[in-house]
């Protein structure tokens with residue numbers, strides 16, 4: 519089977535207010551804004567190296583976490599699903615993404631999750647034809663059921679996975695391709711991932727589990743040597759980029775873009 523060919527990414531420039539982004543990692547210190555901007559530019563170049571065009575949306579100061587565009591929409595091969603972000607300070611970000619989605623999708627291919635359902639895109643992991651959806655502090659069962667109904671309409675499916683210890687499902691498990699996952703913490707023993715070849719990312723490198731596979735290349739966060747080593751051993755072509763400023767506000771590689 520031919521690999522899906524990604525053509526576009528959407529990112530949003532981080533706002534100065536990102537220093538006030540929601541975090542459980544305050545011990546890592548405050549975001550250095552200048553460095554965050556430099557890392558964001560390098561991230562865009564890393565995306566471009568996979569052959570996609572990147573649309574850069576302007577910063578939105580009123581939303582400190584709005585650079586994490588992955589959470590506000592899930593882009594499927596059949597249309598875009600606007601989520602209903604579960605953190606009150608982030609919920610308004612969904613309105614801000616709609617104009618950008620309309621540049622790529624006709625009205626009838628844009629779907630909307632509704633209250634009381636909530637979802638963050640960081641909880642949504644596509645493996646082949648099935649979405650694994652974390653039921654987390656941000657994504658509830660109602661949001662999952664609405665999402666499943668939409669994707670079943672596309673001939674796809676969705677299964678729920680409990681997330682208790684970390685922010686989002688994709689913080690701890692990501693599909694590499696070829697039946698392989700990078701997996702850490704609470705997901706290592708989850709039966710939903712039993713059938714996959716797993717690389718159990720060591721606790722101290724858990725942040726590095728969140729990678730992007732796109733157009734035959736893998737983008738990894740720099741500074742997680744066991745992840746890079748394993749991916750090279752598996753034969754993948756790796757691009758490293760530093761997202762240490764985003765780690766301070768719980769953001770990883772995938773959160774910073776929508777890819778389709």
Ligand code: CIR
Nearest residue numbers: 540583586640767768769773
């Ligand atoms: C938040 O707590 O919502 C942001 N500070 C981080 C969001 C990270 N998004 C993701 O993992 N998809």
